[in-house]
Amino acid sequence: MTRLRHFAGSPPERVVVLDDARARLKGVVVLHSSRLGPAAGGCRFWRYPNMAALHFDALRLAEGMSYKNALAGLPLGGGKAVLALPDGPFDRTRLFEAVGRAVADLGGNYVMAEGVGTTIADMSAVRRTTDHVAGLPAMPGRAGGDPSPWTARGVFRAMEVAAHYRFGCKLEGLTVAVQGLGNVGTHLCALLHRAGVRLILAEPRPGVADALAARYDAAILPPDQIVGARADIFAPCALGGILDTSAIAALRAKLVCGAANNVLATPEDGDRLADRGILYAPDYVVNAGGIINVAAEYLGWDLAEVERRVEATGTRLERVLASAWDEGVAPSRAADQMARRMIRDSPVRAGRSLLWA
Numbered sequence: 001m002t003r004l005r006h007f008a009g010s011p012p013e014r015v016v017v018l019d020d021a022r023a024r025l026k027g028v029v030v031l032h033s034s035r036l037g038p039a040a041g042g043c044r045f046w047r048y049p050n051m052a053a054l055h056f057d058a059l060r061l062a063e064g065m066s067y068k069n070a071l072a073g074l075p076l077g078g079g080k081a082v083l084a085l086p087d088g089p090f091d092r093t094r095l096f097e098a099v100g101r102a103v104a105d106l107g108g109n110y111v112m113a114e115g116v117g118t119t120i121a122d123m124s125a126v127r128r129t130t131d132h133v134a135g136l137p138a139m140p141g142r143a144g145g146d147p148s149p150w151t152a153r154g155v156f157r158a159m160e161v162a163a164h165y166r167f168g169c170k171l172e173g174l175t176v177a178v179q180g181l182g183n184v185g186t187h188l189c190a191l192l193h194r195a196g197v198r199l200i201l202a203e204p205r206p207g208v209a210d211a212l213a214a215r216y217d218a219a220i221l222p223p224d225q226i227v228g229a230r231a232d233i234f235a236p237c238a239l240g241g242i243l244d245t246s247a248i249a250a251l252r253a254k255l256v257c258g259a260a261n262n263v264l265a266t267p268e269d270g271d272r273l274a275d276r277g278i279l280y281a282p283d284y285v286v287n288a289g290g291i292i293n294v295a296a297e298y299l300g301w302d303l304a305e306v307e308r309r310v311e312a313t314g315t316r317l318e319r320v321l322a323s324a325w326d327e328g329v330a331p332s333r334a335a336d337q338m339a340r341r342m343i344r345d346s347p348v349r350a351g352r353s354l355l356w357a
């Protein structure tokens with residue numbers, strides 16, 4: 001398969017192509033690893049230049065989910081659904097019901113949740129045709145609903161630890177440049193402002209940065225200048241692949257810690273950051289709050305358990321940074337090595353019954 005030949009990551013266990021012309025559904029579900037439990041990961045609904053680009057993104061994202069879930073200590077493997085946003089009008093409910101049928105066919109080996117471009121309403125449509133979905137409206141006192149506040153909280157806890165590690169101080173008085181003021185970025189700004197951080201904001205949607213800047217007395221930069229902002233910390237909260245050779249050369253911040261998945265354009269970019277003395281808090285270590293909430297919803301854990309596990313994000317990052325120091329490698333390499341070890345050393349799961357027993 002051509003696209004797998006170009007993919008430098010570890011190969012997935014299974015790739016399922018989704019193609020339902022009547023529902024206008026085109027996409028792919030990638031089950032990267034089910035060694036720790038059913039493959040779990042969000043559903044991305046996005047426009048790609050072609051299907052090869054969509055497949056490539058799905059492969060990378062699914063592998064990232066395996067590592068994220070392993071390092072977060074969840075009894076889940078990693079997977080991802082990526083769907084092509086159709087051109088022109090389409091029936092959204094019908095499309096997501098068709099997605100649910102495809103997930104149902106996987107018999108519980110993949111658990112879907114909300115992701116970039118999908119909503120709680122979409123997951124409710126998926127729920128009509130399968131049980132294997134989370135990210136549904138939350139019941140009082142139970143996990144569920146929008147995972148973004150949990151993701152932001154985990155990123156914030158990680159940033160506290162990373163700031164201490166890199167600058168030897170608290171966040172108070174530092175400047176953070178936030179790229180992307182969507183679901184997570186907005187929640188993160190609130191937490192950072194409360195902690196006494198100065199904010200520099202960038203967001204392409206008209207009016208969004210102005211409204212937050214007025215609330216938090218923040219500065220604004222055009223989106224194409226935020227990477228080079230005069231800030232102590234750069235918090236990427238938009239899309240992935242943004243830190244390539246030229247972006248890394250432009251960075252002025254000495255710490256990168258944000259919510260976006262797959263921030264590094266290539267694995268070598270993690271080494272480039274380390275070479276420049278920039279501490280990179282690996283994306284999937286710090287942004288696991290959302291999947292912890294999703295796992296809790298699916299596995300029936302209560303909110304206190306979600307809180308405990310999200311609050312421990314800083315401790316998990318500390319372990320990764322300590323391992324990077326011990327091994328003399330970039331934190332992104334240390335995180336990958338730790339996650340691969342955890343997956344490799346776990347006993348092979350004896351079918352779903354083990355997890356659900």
Ligand code: NAD
Pocket residue numbers: 116117147148149151179180181182183184185202203204205223224237238239240259260261287288290291
């Ligand atoms: P979102 O779509 O709500 O927000 C992303 C924002 O980034 C949007 O407002 C968009 O306009 C903005 N943006 C796009 N291009 C930009 C640019 N060049 N410069 C500045 N802003 C730009 O998404 P989200 O749910 O907030 O997630 C943000 C990132 O975090 C994504 O990469 C997502 O995969 C990752 N993530 C999210 C969660 C979660 O719980 N939502 C969990 C884990 C990881």
